[in-house]
Amino acid sequence: MKKSLQGIAVLACAALLATPALAEDTVIHAGHLLDRPGKAPRGASTLLVRDGRISAVKAGFLEPAALGAAGARVVDLRERFVLPGLIDCHVHLESDTGGVAGLVEDLTLSDAAIAYNTLANGRKTLQAGFTTVRNLGDGTGATLALRDAVATGLVDGPRIVDAGRSISTTSGHMDAWLGLREELHESISHDNVCDGVESCRRAVRLQVGRGVDLIKIATTGGVNSRIGTGLGAQAFEDEVRALVDTAHLYGKKVAVHAHGADGIRLALAAGADSIEHGTLLGEEEIRLFLKNKAYYVPTLSTVNGYIERLAANPDAYSPEVKAKIEWRIGVTGKSLQAAYPRGVKIAFGTDAGVSKHGRNADEFELMVKNGMPAAEAIVAATVNAAELLGLGAEIGSLEPGKRADLVAVEGDPLEDVTVLKKMAWVMKDGRQIGL
Numbered sequence: 370m371k372k373s374l375q376g377i378a379v380l381a382c383a384a385l386l387a388t389p390a391l392a393e394d395t396v397i398h399a400g401h402l403l404d405r406p407g408k409a410p411r412g413a414s415t416l417l418v419r420d421g422r423i424s425a426v427k428a429g430f431l432e433p434a435a436l437g438a439a440g441a442r443v444v445d446l447r448e449r450f451v452l453p454g455l456i457d458c459h460v461h462l463e464s465d466t467g468g469v470a471g472l473v474e475d476l477t478l479s480d481a482a483i484a485y486n487t488l489a490n491g492r493k494t495l496q497a498g499f500t501t502v503r504n505l506g507d508g509t510g511a512t513l514a515l516r517d518a519v520a521t522g523l524v525d526g527p528r529i530v531d532a533g534r535s536i537s538t539t540s541g542h543m544d545a546w547l548g549l550r551e552e553l554h555e556s557i558s559h560d561n562v563c564d565g566v567e568s569c570r571r572a573v574r575l576q577v578g579r580g581v582d583l584i585k586i587a588t589t590g591g592v593n594s595r596i597g598t599g600l601g602a603q604a605f606e607d608e609v610r611a612l613v614d615t616a617h618l619y620g621k622k623v624a625v626h627a628h629g630a631d632g633i634r635l636a637l638a639a640g641a642d643s644i645e646h647g648t649l650l651g652e653e654e655i656r657l658f659l660k661n662k663a664y665y666v667p668t669l670s671t672v673n674g675y676i677e678r679l680a681a682n683p684d685a686y687s688p689e690v691k692a693k694i695e696w697r698i699g700v701t702g703k704s705l706q707a708a709y710p711r712g713v714k715i716a717f718g719t720d721a722g723v724s725k726h727g728r729n730a731d732e733f734e735l736m737v738k739n740g741m742p743a744a745e746a747i748v749a750a751t752v753n754a755a756e757l758l759g760l761g762a763e764i765g766s767l768e769p770g771k772r773a774d775l776v777a778v779e780g781d782p783l784e785d786v787t788v789l790k791k792m793a794w795v796m797k798d799g800r801q802i803g804l
């Protein structure tokens with residue numbers, strides 16, 4: 370009985386990974402090709418795409434018949450630079466309103482309206498060349514539903530790896546009651562906050578039951594949480610261990626929101642798979658990253674969101690949030706400057722939702738400004754991100770057998786990473802995406 374149930378689970382997962390509506394054979398002529406980020410790019414190249422996957426990568430411009438694909442559609446990208454579809458490891462597709470306006474939206478929009486916004490934001494993200502995203506926190510379940518709708522080919526969108534609802538302790542970063550009058554609490558679900566070991570195990574199990582791919586937790590306060598308790602640790606060691614161990618029990622990775630060094634340390638000591646933001650990294654935290662081979666996801670783009678929103682409206686945030694934003698703007702990038710040269714593994718993540726959807730590639734420019742070579746920033750958004758998502762065998766490079774997720778740009782992103790801000794052409798699972 371047990372065995373057959375596991376069989377059903379495997380079948381369900383296979384359905385999620387299924388490629389929708391297989392496209393015709395496609396032959397792509399690429400002027401320059403970065404098929405394996407981290408290695409040198411190739412010059413003129415030909416790729417054969419069959420059944421949604423890369424079937425062959427050859428030097429020079431070959432005709433379809435030479436690849437055993439007579440009659441295949443030919444895509445001329447001889448004047449373009451082609452690379453793997455990009456991966457953003459930290460987004461929130463359901464919204465990018467933010468600040469006080471975001472709170473109003475939370476209190477007024479129906480889940481159905483949020484679902485449409487999620488769909489539209491997913492499309493923008495895909496058109497920006499991000500063919501896969503990891504969604505780290507959505508209280509409505511809209512992104513989880515979009516994940517499945519995209520996987521079955523019902524709608525266009527990026528491949529989504531979803532964390533469901535983010536978890537924190539009571540009055541922690543993920544507590545949706547913060548800043549609201551108490552009479553409203555009753556109407557807002559609180560099943561993502563936990564205190565003590567049993568409660569934290571249960572909070573993870575609830576997300577597992579909803580079908581999430583990974584677990585997102587917070588060990589410290591957050592810039593956007595509507596409370597002035599700072600950005601240090603807000604969970605005890607046993608709580609963090611209970612959260613991480615329970616997720617790992619079900620084979621789910623754990624992404625941890627953490628700003629203060631104490632909370633980063635707690636998370637890494639408990640076995641966190643990635644640290645998000647990681648604003649105050651010290652020597653001990655870097656040592657733990659290296660020891661555990663955990664990923665650092667810098668989310669530098671958040672400052673763009675803050676700066677733009679405050680420029681449009683100085684009262685876009687409540688005073689307690691604004692104080693934290695000013696601090697964050699001042700220190701952003703320092704942790705990446707410290708961690709990258711030491712060999713900490715970096716995965717690309719924007720926190721889009723705080724910054725604008727569709728502008729995910731702005732993060733590349735900030736990564737380079739903070740000490741990463743363009744080539745390494747691209748590795749962070751392809752090979753490294755794929756590994757962090759547990760999809761290293763499927764995406765992140767263009768090799769026979771892998772998903773045909775490709776993008777093309779004008780200019781050489783290894784020379785000028787900002788050319789990634791404008792996509793010339795996008796393909797996901799072998800299907801060309803309308804831009």
Ligand SMILES: [Zn+2]
Nearest residue numbers: 459461505720
């Ligand atoms: Zn986030």
